[in-house]
Amino acid sequence: TISQSMSNQKVLITAGPTYESIDPVRFIGNHSTGKMGFALAENCLKRGAEVVLVTGPTQCKLSHSRLTRIDVQSANEMYTAVHEHFSGCNGGIFSAAVSDYRPNQIAEQKIKKSQDKMVVEMVKNPDILKSIGAVKKQNQWLVGFALETNDALKYGAEKLKKKNLDLIVVNTLQDKGAGFGFDTNKITLLDFNNKTTKFELTTKKEAAKNILDYLLTIKK
Numbered sequence: 001t002i003s004q005s006m007s008n009q010k011v012l013i014t015a016g017p018t019y020e021s022i023d024p025v026r027f028i029g030n031h032s033t034g035k036m037g038f039a040l041a042e043n044c045l046k047r048g049a050e051v052v053l054v055t056g057p058t059q060c061k062l063s064h065s066r067l068t069r070i071d072v073q074s075a076n077e078m079y080t081a082v083h084e085h086f087s088g089c090n091g092g093i094f095s096a097a098v099s100d101y102r103p104n105q106i107a108e109q110k111i112k113k114s115q116d117k118m119v120v121e122m123v124k125n126p127d128i129l130k131s132i133g134a135v136k137k138q139n140q141w142l143v144g145f146a147l148e149t150n151d152a153l154k155y156g157a158e159k160l161k162k163k164n165l166d167l168i169v170v171n172t173l174q175d176k177g178a179g180f181g182f183d184t185n186k187i188t189l190l191d192f193n194n195k196t197t198k199f200e201l202t203t204k205k206e207a208a209k210n211i212l213d214y215l216l217t218i219k220k
């Protein structure tokens with residue numbers, strides 16, 4: 001059962017991977033499915049919130065009268081959509097797996113397989129979450145994710161600070177059943193008071209509920 005209402009809240013959520021084009025037919029992407037972000041959106045809707053869901057390419061489906069879905073491909077497109085909508089929201093949950101780099105140039109024509117080796121020069125994408133952390137107002141809250149392979153809590157704590165977050169959801173790829181593609185996740189929550197809360201392996205839907213229950217308790 002869901003106890004804490006969000007009926008007076010508007011929430012921005014990012015989900016899924018980003019696709020960074022190389023040429024008109026190819027891209028660099030990652031294995032994110034969008035499931036965690038969609039589960040978070042669904043849980044916010046259940047609590048009565050209005051949701052703006054900015055998502056990269058995904059198979060996930062969700063429709064609701066209080067949901068605005070914005071489909072994007074690249075990190076730059078996600079950045080633009082997020083900055084357009086965040087100021088009108090009470091808070092944001094950034095679960096997208098944003099590509100850290102993009103090809104420096106997108107070839108206008110399909111690249112031919114003429115050379116034995118090819119090099120794609122990459123440039124850094126903007127850190128969308130960090131840029132929102134920098135402009136977030138006193139009364140706005142912000143949740144980020146940290147997917148780590150080692151020293152997860154240490155890196156999580158650093159990101160919480162650097163990106164000016166209220167809460168960070170830490171998960172490691174080491175846990176069985178956690179991460180990309182699975183319907184389950186094993187999360188640890190780290191809040192701005194440096195309090196750590198570990199959860200057992202759960203479905204992503206349950207993980208979403210746990211994250212929001214926790215957030216709404218510390219933000220009361």
Ligand code: C5P
Nearest residue numbers: 094095096098126127128129144145146
């Ligand atoms: O620094 P790192 O990529 O591990 O941070 C992960 C968190 O930052 C996630 O919440 C992710 O959605 C967000 N992020 C972002 N834009 C980026 C990179 C990460 O919003 N370019």
